[in-house]
Amino acid sequence: MKLTVNKGLSLVLLVIAASYLFMAYNLPEYAFVPVDADLIPKLLGFALVILSICFFFSKDIDTEEQKKKRVIKKKEAGMLLGVMVLILLYITVLEVVGFVIMTAAFIIVCTRFLGYQNWIATISTAVIFSVGAYALFNYGLAIRLPAGILPF
Amino acid sequence: MFEGIAQGFQVAFSWEAILFIFIGVFVGTIIGMIPGLGPISAIAIMIPVTYSMDPTIALVMMAGVYYGSMYGGSTSSILLNAPGVAGTVAASFDGYPMAQQGKAGKALAISAIASFVGGTVSVILLMLFAPVLASVAIIFGPPEYFALMLLGLTAIASLSEGSTIKALISAVLGFMIVTIGIDAQTGTSRFTFGSVNLLDGVDFLVIALGVCAIAEVCFLILNRKQKLSGLHNIGSLKLTKEDFKEMKGPMTRQSFIGFILGVLPGAGATISSFVAYISEKKMAKNPEEFGKGSIKGLTAPETANNAATSGAFVPLLSLGIPGSGTTAVMLGAFLVLGVQPGPLLMTENPTVFWGIIVSMYLGNVFLLILNLPLIPYFVKILKVPRPLLISLVIISSLIGVYAVSFSTFDLYLLVVFGIIGYLMRIFAFPAAPFILAFILGGMMENALRQSLTISGGSWDIFFTSPLTLSLFALTIIAIVVPAWRDRVKRRKGKDTPLGL
Amino acid sequence: MSRKLFVLMIIGLLLLTGCTMPVQTGSINAAGEWEPDRSIEVIAPSAAGGGWDTTARMLARTIDEENLSDQGFGVVNKPGGGGAVGWAYIHKRNDPHNLFISSPPIHFVKQNGQSPYGYDDFTPIANLIADYGAFAVRDDARWDTLGELFEEMKESPENITVVGNSSPGSMDHMQFIMFADAAGVDITKIRYVSDQEGGAMTGVLNGSIDVISTGVLDAAEQARAGKMKVLGITAPERLKGDEFLETLPTGREQGIDAEFIVWRGIFGPPDMTEEQLTYYEDIIKETSESEAFADIRNRYGWDERFMDSEEFKDFLDEQSVEIEALLKELGFITE
Numbered sequence: 001m002k003l004t005v006n007k008g009l010s011l012v013l014l015v016i017a018a019s020y021l022f023m024a025y026n027l028p029e030y031a032f033v034p035v036d037a038d039l040i041p042k043l044l045g046f047a048l049v050i051l052s053i054c055f056f057f058s059k060d061i062d063t064e065e066q067k068k069k070r071v072i073k074k075k076e077a078g079m080l081l082g083v084m085v086l087i088l089l090y091i092t093v094l095e096v097v098g099f100v101i102m103t104a105a106f107i108i109v110c111t112r113f114l115g116y117q118n119w120i121a122t123i124s125t126a127v128i129f130s131v132g133a134y135a136l137f138n139y140g141l142a143i144r145l146p147a148g149i150l151p152f
Numbered sequence: 153m154f155e156g157i158a159q160g161f162q163v164a165f166s167w168e169a170i171l172f173i174f175i176g177v178f179v180g181t182i183i184g185m186i187p188g189l190g191p192i193s194a195i196a197i198m199i200p201v202t203y204s205m206d207p208t209i210a211l212v213m214m215a216g217v218y219y220g221s222m223y224g225g226s227t228s229s230i231l232l233n234a235p236g237v238a239g240t241v242a243a244s245f246d247g248y249p250m251a252q253q254g255k256a257g258k259a260l261a262i263s264a265i266a267s268f269v270g271g272t273v274s275v276i277l278l279m280l281f282a283p284v285l286a287s288v289a290i291i292f293g294p295p296e297y298f299a300l301m302l303l304g305l306t307a308i309a310s311l312s313e314g315s316t317i318k319a320l321i322s323a324v325l326g327f328m329i330v331t332i333g334i335d336a337q338t339g340t341s342r343f344t345f346g347s348v349n350l351l352d353g354v355d356f357l358v359i360a361l362g363v364c365a366i367a368e369v370c371f372l373i374l375n376r377k378q379k380l381s382g383l384h385n386i387g388s389l390k391l392t393k394e395d396f397k398e399m400k401g402p403m404t405r406q407s408f409i410g411f412i413l414g415v416l417p418g419a420g421a422t423i424s425s426f427v428a429y430i431s432e433k434k435m436a437k438n439p440e441e442f443g444k445g446s447i448k449g450l451t452a453p454e455t456a457n458n459a460a461t462s463g464a465f466v467p468l469l470s471l472g473i474p475g476s477g478t479t480a481v482m483l484g485a486f487l488v489l490g491v492q493p494g495p496l497l498m499t500e501n502p503t504v505f506w507g508i509i510v511s512m513y514l515g516n517v518f519l520l521i522l523n524l525p526l527i528p529y530f531v532k533i534l535k536v537p538r539p540l541l542i543s544l545v546i547i548s549s550l551i552g553v554y555a556v557s558f559s560t561f562d563l564y565l566l567v568v569f570g571i572i573g574y575l576m577r578i579f580a581f582p583a584a585p586f587i588l589a590f591i592l593g594g595m596m597e598n599a600l601r602q603s604l605t606i607s608g609g610s611w612d613i614f615f616t617s618p619l620t621l622s623l624f625a626l627t628i629i630a631i632v633v634p635a636w637r638d639r640v641k642r643r644k645g646k647d648t649p650l651g652l
Numbered sequence: 653m654s655r656k657l658f659v660l661m662i663i664g665l666l667l668l669t670g671c672t673m674p675v676q677t678g679s680i681n682a683a684g685e686w687e688p689d690r691s692i693e694v695i696a697p698s699a700a701g702g703g704w705d706t707t708a709r710m711l712a713r714t715i716d717e718e719n720l721s722d723q724g725f726g727v728v729n730k731p732g733g734g735g736a737v738g739w740a741y742i743h744k745r746n747d748p749h750n751l752f753i754s755s756p757p758i759h760f761v762k763q764n765g766q767s768p769y770g771y772d773d774f775t776p777i778a779n780l781i782a783d784y785g786a787f788a789v790r791d792d793a794r795w796d797t798l799g800e801l802f803e804e805m806k807e808s809p810e811n812i813t814v815v816g817n818s819s820p821g822s823m824d825h826m827q828f829i830m831f832a833d834a835a836g837v838d839i840t841k842i843r844y845v846s847d848q849e850g851g852a853m854t855g856v857l858n859g860s861i862d863v864i865s866t867g868v869l870d871a872a873e874q875a876r877a878g879k880m881k882v883l884g885i886t887a888p889e890r891l892k893g894d895e896f897l898e899t900l901p902t903g904r905e906q907g908i909d910a911e912f913i914v915w916r917g918i919f920g921p922p923d924m925t926e927e928q929l930t931y932y933e934d935i936i937k938e939t940s941e942s943e944a945f946a947d948i949r950n951r952y953g954w955d956e957r958f959m960d961s962e963e964f965k966d967f968l969d970e971q972s973v974e975i976e977a978l979l980k981e982l983g984f985i986t987e
Contacts, residue, residue, distance in 0.1 A: 009579060013321060020328060023343055030338040030820075032840055032982065033601070034609030037335040037342055040597045044331065048324045055317050069578050076374050083373060084567065087546060091563040094554075103551075107543045114376060114539030125540060133551060141183070141197050143555050144728050200709070293860030297851070334734070336846050339764055339821040339984065348740060351733035351766055417854050472873050473853050484706070487869075488951055495877035556699065558729055559737065595849065602845045606813050606860060 006055060013052035021045035079114070086110050098148015103130035156498065157279065160506025164514055169212050172205075173511050176213035177518045180220020187228045187365070188357055188552020190237030191461075191478040194221035199485050207489040208504050212511040214485050218478065219461045219512070222421065223267050223519055226454060230259050231533060232545050234365035236552060238356055238591050239421030239457040242429045244364060245311075245584065246442065246449030253445050254386050256531040261389040262447060263454045264523045266403055270455035271516040273407035274414070274462035279509050283498065286470035289415050294602035295614050299623035300416075301596035304423055304588070306630040307430040311584040319585045322576065326589035329354055330597075337601045349561040354569075358562055359590050361549040362569025363576070363583050369545055370574045376538040386531050389524065395447055402432050402452040410456030414463020420476045421457040421464070422591055428456030434634070462512060469493050469505060678748055678928070686927035688749055691724035694918075695752040697738025699731040706952070707916050708753045711780065711936075714945045720938050734822075736767035743769050746921045748928045751777065755916045759968075759975050760822040764984050771972065775924045776964045778936040779917035781949060782957035785827040785886040786900070788864050788871040790856055791879055798884040798906045801863065802835035809841035815852045816865040820844055821984040827886055827912040828865040829978050831903050834910035839981060856880065867914070869953050872897060886912035891955070913971075915957065917964055933961055 003011075024041035072080075090106045107126035116122060137143045163169055176198075183194040198217050202210035222239060229235040230247030243263065250259040292300070308323045309316055332343045333353025344350040391399075406428040413424035432452040433442045442449040467473045472494030474480035486493050491504055498505045536544070553566050576583055607613035614620055676689040696708040705727070712725040730738035734757060742750050754771070762770030787798065795801040805812050816824025825844050833839050845861060853870065855861035857879060864871065864880075868891070874880040876896055884903045888911045891897040903910050918936055920928070939945050940958040949956060959967060979985045 005579070016325075020343075027342060028340055030340055030983065032842075033338055033605055033820075034607075035337075035601050035604045037338045037340040040600075041328075041331050041342065044324055044328050048321070048328070051317060051321050051324060055321065058317055072374065079373055080370055083369075083542075083546070084571075087550070087567055088564075090550065091560050091567070094563075095560060103547055106547060107540075110543040110546065111539045114373065114542060116537050116539035118537070121537075122540060125544075129544065129547070137551075137555060141189075141193075143193075143197070144726065145551075145554070196705075200713075290854045290858040292851075293855055293858055294845070294847075294851070295860075334766065334819060336819050336848055339766075339819045341766060348733045348736045348767065351736060352731070417849075417851055467854075471853075471857070472870075473857075476849070487953075490951060492873050494873045495879060496873075557731060559732060598847070598849070602847065605843055605845045608810055608843070 006058070010052040010056035013048060013055070017045050017048035017052060020048070082113055083110060086113065094148075095146045096148060098150050099145040100130045100134050100150060101148065103133065156502035156506045157510070159503050160508075160510035163208055163503055163507035164212065164510040168206075168209055169507070169511060170514065172209050172213040173216045173515050174518050174522075176216025177220035177223075177515050178522060180217035180222075181224035181519070181523065183217075184221030184224025184236070185227045186552065186555075187232075187234045187236040187361060187548050188556055189221075190225055190239075191218050191221045192481050193556070194218070195478065195481045195485060199481075199488060202485065202489060205489075207491050208507045210489050211486065211491065211504060211508055214482065215465075215508050215512060216515045216518075218482060219271060219458060219515060220519060222458060222461050223264070223523070226263050226267075226457075227260065227530060228548075230263060230450075231256060231530065232365060232548075233368045234545065234549060234552075235360045236357065237421075238360070239425055239460075240453075241360060241364075241422070241584075241587055241591075242425040242453035243450060243457070245429060245453075246444070246446045248368075249443065249445035250450060251531075251534065255445070256386050256534055257388045257527050258391065258395075259450060260527045260530060261391060261524065262395070262399065262450050264520055264527070265391075266399065266451045266454035267458040268516050268520045269403045270407045270410055270457070270459035271462060271519070272513065273404075274411040274459035275509065275512040275516065277408070277411050278462045278465060278512070282466055282470055282509070285415050285466045286495070288412075289417060289467040289471060289473070291619065292416050293617075294599045294606065295617060295620050296623065298596060298599035298603055298614065299620045299627070300423075301592045301599060303623055303627045303630065304426060304592045305596070306627055307426055307588060308585040309631070309634065311430070311582060311588065315580070318581045322581045322583070323585040323589035326359075326586035327593035329359065330590050330594040336598050337605065347561075349559060353594075354565060355553070355557060355562060356591070357553055357556055358565045358569055359587060361552060362566045363573035363586060365545060365549045366566065366570025367573030367577055367583070369542055370570070371577070372538065372542050372545075376542065386534060389527055398447045399451045401435075402428070402448050403455050406432070406452050406455040407459045410459030411463040413456070414460030415466045417467050417473055417476070420478075421460040424460040424463075425453035425457040426588060426591075428452040434630075465508070469497060469508070471495060472497075676747065676749060680927060684927070686748075686925065686931045688723045688931075690749060691726055692721070693728045693750050694725055695728050695730050695738050695742060695750060697730050697732075697735035697752060697754070699729055703755065703916070704735075704753045705729060707780065710945070710948045710952075711753070711918070711939060714939050714942060714948065715935060718939070718942050718944055720935050720942070733766060734761045736761055736769075739767055739769045739774070742921055743773060746923060748921060748924055751918055751920050751932065753916060754919055756823055756912075756914055756971070756975075757818075759972050760826065760979075763972075763976055763979050764821045771919070771968050774919040774922055775929065775961070776968060777918045777920050777929060777932045777961055778940075779915050779957060779959035779964045779967070780936060780940055781916050781954040783914040783916070783954060784868045784891070785824070785912055785914060786866060786868045786871040786882050787828060787831070787884050788856070788866070788875060788880045788882045789862060790859060791881055793862065793881070795883060796881070797901070798831065798835070798903060798908055801883055802832060802837050802908070805832065805837045805842070806835075809838060810843065812863065813843045813845055813861045814863045814865055815845045815847055815855050815861040817846075817848060817852050819846050819848070821979060821982070823914070824865045826975060826978060828863075829982065830912055830974070831884070831886070831908055831910045833978060833981075834903070834908050839978070840983075868897070868900070872900065875900075884908070886910070886914075887955075888913075913957070915959075915967070916954075917959070929961055 024038050024045050027038045094102050104126040111122045137145050180194050183189050194217050225237045225240040226243040229240040229244040231251055233244050233248040235241045235244050247259045308319050334341050334351050410424040429452050432448050433439045464479050468479045474483045553562050603613050678688045681687050694708045694712050696705040698704045708727045712727050715721050715725045730741050758771045761767045818824040829839050856864045868885050871882050875882045882900045885900050
């Protein structure tokens with residue numbers, strides 16, 4: 001039997017519910033309150049179990065429109081993944097390299113990657129935005145963003 | 153009292169006060185527009201500025217910062233679907249679709265006018281009833297809050313985009329996320345996987361920016377070559393007579409409802425904006441337009457959250473009780489300036505008390521005349537070429553989260569919730585119930601367990617107060633009536649797609 | 653072209669993750685005094701706006717404005733885990749240019765198992781100020797003294813509920829436990845409700861909860877207006893300087909042998925040299941004695957309580973032992 005999208009999803013949700021419940025049952029006990037920390041999580045876990053079972057047997061209402069949303073061309077999927085990798089890179093090295101450099105670099109690389117050709121507009125926006133935001137936060141709002149390898 | 157009000161007018165209309173109210177709302181609006189920075193940060197940031205100022209003037213300015221930042225927050229919510237604070241989430245439901253349809257200028261104008269009306273009406277209420285309302289603010293104990301949150305959660309059904317069961321699943325998932333972290337009632341750490349970073353739970357910002365902004369970015373990337381429709385008059389603020397007619401109802405009703413909910417400690421702007429949205433949807437003749445750029449759907453939460461802001465001053469000024477994180481920081485600002493808000497403030501320090509209240513009229517006017525002319529400039533952001541706009545939205549979300557948590561861990565979480573939000577969207581699970589349950593769930597669990605600790609485990613505590621009982625009754629009505637209406641509709645043959 | 657770009661960037665990433673901001677140790681000058689290499693980071697392990705943050709900002713501000721150091725003092729927020737995230741950061745860096753502000757929660761968070769590091773994993777430099785707790789009830793409540801309240805709690809503890817802003821096992825809860833324990837109440841039967849969203853005072857005012865355990869200033873304001881009565885404060889002796897505050901009775905004078913000081917002090921990283929410690933101790937002492945800081949203390953209602961490193965450490969040891977015993981009895985610490 002081939003699973004429909006909704007049936008597959010409900011199985012995934014069931015697994016989430018089960019692991020959540022497992023953790024809820026393993027919460028440490030605290031003796032001096034009438035209702036302990038595990039009550040609500042247990043209720044939530046069971047609620048999700050029931051809901052995913054209902055969902056499994058519910059009339060499949062996966063419309064054409066939704067199906068269309070899920071169909072992504074390979075190249076487009078690559079785009080999404082690419083931007084995600086860029087974001088992860090940004091996060092990982094933000095505190096080391098510093099805000100100004102990373103932000104400017106991100107804006108330039110990401111914009112270029114998404115296919116915008118105007119270098120001048122991109123670079124000037126990137127520089128103005130990153131320096132401006134840094135100045136605003138550090139000096140205007142006294143919120144310190146990572147300076148990184150730059151001396152200020 | 154009238155003498156006090158007269159003094160208040162004298163203070164608020166002095167040149168110095170007018171100048172600083174203006175500075176306050178201006179700075180507040182700017183800070184509020186930065187995703188991630190809401191009223192709390194805006195006030196905290198401005199406290200040091202006030203040290204050497206005259207206390208009354210300083211507090212008048214801080215009040216301006218408060219509602220200015222509340223107003224500014226909806227700009228990013230409407231233009232970029234990036235709500236920085238919980239109170240502006242509801243504004244994105246219809247504001248963002250409107251902006252997408254090329255009516256960004258109009259959406260911002262509606263937001264400005266609705267905020268102005270909500271703010272002004274509620275200041276009148278505040279002036280008339282502040283002394284009386286002080287006693288209303290404290291009638292809510294834990295059981296009443298539990299009942300209120302339960303009523304709030306019934307909104308899940310109305311926020312579903314067709315399938316009730318999917319909405320419920322979203323809500324349960326959102327509720328599950330909020331159970332992460334140290335449990336408030338026992339100190340047990342739940343679902344933290346041993347990570348110190350999760351002890352405080354997942355921050356609201358991470359959820360809101362992840363599930364709304366980052367998920368939206370994914371679609372922007374896929375559709376980056378599509379042109380926005382109607383870009384040529386995107387900055388047009390023109391509202392027709394019909395538009396105003398539509399706004400009138402929600403503005404009048406929600407000014408009152410928003411104010412009352414704002415008075416209750418703990419409820420505040422967030423809950424009032426959701427309640428406003430849902431109640432208008434329930435009352436509307438054409439509820440199917442909600443979520444697709446309905447004027448009513450934008451007017452309602454915008455009116456209510458600003459009305460709630462003045463409402464929040466009731467417990468703060470007349471009881472000295474901060475009802476929310478924001479008013480707690482505001483209380484800090486008062487203390488620094490040597491003014492102790494509380495039951496004695498009105499009699500011992502009438503200039504401050506009435507000065508702040510009267511200044512809010514001015515502040516709201518300033519907000520309107522400051523922002524309407526700027527709207528054409530704000531909406532220009534949407535004319536930025538898509539690839540560049542996408543990069544800027546991503547970076548702004550990242551900065552917003554980082555400036556609050558200072559942790560890269562939260563940035564990774566932001567990406568995770570962005571992916572979750574994207575998956576929810578492509579499988580048609582609505583995001584609104586997820587966020588609503590995340591906001592209300594934690595408060596509801598706390599209220600429930602506080603009540604049971606007080607009663608020693610007996611559930612009777614929920615059935616003794618008339619207030620709790622009436623809230624429960626409203627909850628039942630809220631569930632039963634729409635379900636019944638649907639049935640009737642379906643019998644008539646107008647089948648509405650329902651999940652089950 | 654995009655593939656090449658990625659490969660390049662991933663290589664870059666690998667190179668970069670290897671290095672972090674260098675830890676500097678400063679140097680010793682001719683007079684045998686330590687000199688920092690760069691500006692000092694005072695870390696507030698909380699978000700902007702809270703008690704730690706305010707203290708840190710006021711300290712840094714006074715030092716800068718009064719020119720008490722030739723290096724700048726800047727405040728950095730590292731919120732998370734009730735302080736645990738900030739502490740872990742400082743412990744890992746172990747850089748003498750990092751200081752942080754702390755207060756009693758450092759005991760509670762560590763002992764409740766929510767942080768691997770406690771006060772004894774760092775170098776206590778000096779204590780700066782003190783604050784006290786208070787126990788208050790509604791104005792028409794049937795108790796007028798702590799003695800009466802605790803007498804009733806001994807007989808029927810299940811009739812009385814206590815509320816505070818902090819979670820169980822932390823400050824508001826434990827200061828009440830300390831006093832109840834000293835009065836001979838069975839502390840495992842005390843019903844404590846935690847309200848972290850600002851509803852604690854409301855709960856007592858509307859009668860759904862009996863007692864609030866909170867800070868002196870919060871309770872005093874309601875008492876001043878005649879809405880509440882303060883049964884006792886946790887200070888060792890009566891407060892001075894304000895007519896009304898002077899009337900609030902301490903626990904000691906009501907025959908309850910307990911006190912709880914909400915101190916706020918400055919700590920440094922684990923390994924500090926004698927010279928580094930002296931350098932900071934001096935700066936903080938000067939700050940504490942400055943007029944500018946006295947003015948700040950008055951504004952916020954803080955008490956002057958300077959303790960040098962040694963005194964501070966002894967005080968912390970003592971408080972820690974006391975708290976540990978109570979937490980064990982309540983089951984927060986299990987062997």
